[in-house]
Amino acid sequence: MSLPLFAQSNNVLTIAPPEPVKAKAGAPVQLKVALSLREGYHCNSNKPSDEYLIPLKLTWAAGPLEAPEVVYPAPQMEKYSFSDKPLSVYTGNFELVTKFKVAASATPGQAMVSGKLRYQSCTDRMCLPPKTLDVTVPVDIIK
Amino acid sequence: MKFIYIAAALALCLTGCSSVKAKPETKAEQSRKPAPDFALKDADGKQVKLSDYRGKVVLLNFWATWCGPCKIEIPWFTDFEQKYKSQNFAVLGVSMDEDGWDSVKPFLSQNKINYRVVIGTEQIAQLYGEVDSLPTSFLIDRAGRVAAVHVGLVSKSDYINDIQDLLKAPVPPSGGILVEPAAFRAK
Numbered sequence: 001m002s003l004p005l006f007a008q009s010n011n012v013l014t015i016a017p018p019e020p021v022k023a024k025a026g027a028p029v030q031l032k033v034a035l036s037l038r039e040g041y042h043c044n045s046n047k048p049s050d051e052y053l054i055p056l057k058l059t060w061a062a063g064p065l066e067a068p069e070v071v072y073p074a075p076q077m078e079k080y081s082f083s084d085k086p087l088s089v090y091t092g093n094f095e096l097v098t099k100f101k102v103a104a105s106a107t108p109g110q111a112m113v114s115g116k117l118r119y120q121s122c123t124d125r126m127c128l129p130p131k132t133l134d135v136t137v138p139v140d141i142i143k
Numbered sequence: 144m145k146f147i148y149i150a151a152a153l154a155l156c157l158t159g160c161s162s163v164k165a166k167p168e169t170k171a172e173q174s175r176k177p178a179p180d181f182a183l184k185d186a187d188g189k190q191v192k193l194s195d196y197r198g199k200v201v202l203l204n205f206w207a208t209w210c211g212p213c214k215i216e217i218p219w220f221t222d223f224e225q226k227y228k229s230q231n232f233a234v235l236g237v238s239m240d241e242d243g244w245d246s247v248k249p250f251l252s253q254n255k256i257n258y259r260v261v262i263g264t265e266q267i268a269q270l271y272g273e274v275d276s277l278p279t280s281f282l283i284d285r286a287g288r289v290a291a292v293h294v295g296l297v298s299k300s301d302y303i304n305d306i307q308d309l310l311k312a313p314v315p316p317s318g319g320i321l322v323e324p325a326a327f328r329a330k
């Protein structure tokens with residue numbers, strides 16, 4: 001069992017309130033999650049440079065939208081004082097796009113799609129513990 | 144012209160200053176607080192108590208395998224363990240990896256760490272109060288009191304200055320005095 005070892009208080013990554021999305025039953029739909037990392041911080045990309053580094057990962061709970069495919073932005077390769085080689089990271093503002101399929105049998109109306117965003121951030125001198133944020137996107141399913 | 148002289152003088156001073164030995168950052172003895180005791184298991188399953196280190200200067204380092212800046216310090220700490228062990232000094236690593244030994248054991252063998260490492264808990268991190276980020280290191284004097292805290296990556300010389308300063312203190316005849324966590328928290 002994995003337990004958080006630190007109080008999850010340091011919020012250096014913020015999620016912009018997502019815009020409601022219209023989704024047509026039986027059709028594909030894209031959800032965008034806009035993220036902003038505090039200046040001076042970086043977080044590992046979804047494919048970090050080192051096996052011990054914790055990747056940024058967005059996962060979605062089962063809901064009216066199916067088969068999520070998360071598209072991560074291209075990482076930046078940045079050199080930090082604590083690493084011999086450049087690291088695969090995100091900094092500043094970036095966006096995650098998720099491609100869903102809406103089931104043909106989905107019930108029309110308002111729904112919420114919820115997910116979890118896990119990340120771990122550092123400056124060039126220290127690191128904050130891994131953190132998991134809730135992501136919720138309102139969806140209007142139409143026929 | 145005057146500016147050039149001032150700039151040159153400043154440059155000379157900075158160059159000279161870099162070779163001057165910095166002062167240790169250890170707190171005055173009367174303002175040091177007792178380090179909370181704890182009992183955790185090392186990689187071999189043996190119990191490690193901070194109070195086992197009574198009479199020694201201890202570098203208590205909170206770190207994690209996912210922490211890049213922590214990895215810079217590890218070879219320094221390996222050097223310190225080797226160099227100062229005979230003077231009653233020890234490094235004790237407290238890993239804050241959520242998956243515990245699954246990550247830490249392979250890391251220890253890959254990095255040839257020569258000092259003891261235990262897996263930390265949320266309770267220990269809270270007891271020490273200032274472990275919001277990694278690395279965070281506490282230098283504990285021979286009497287079991289926190290003499291210095293380093294949050295984030297600092298220079299190797301900062302550690303050396305502190306360690307050498309603390310090693311000057313004589314070993315207490317009865318060993319160090321460590322108190323229960325509750326006493327530490329009652330500030």
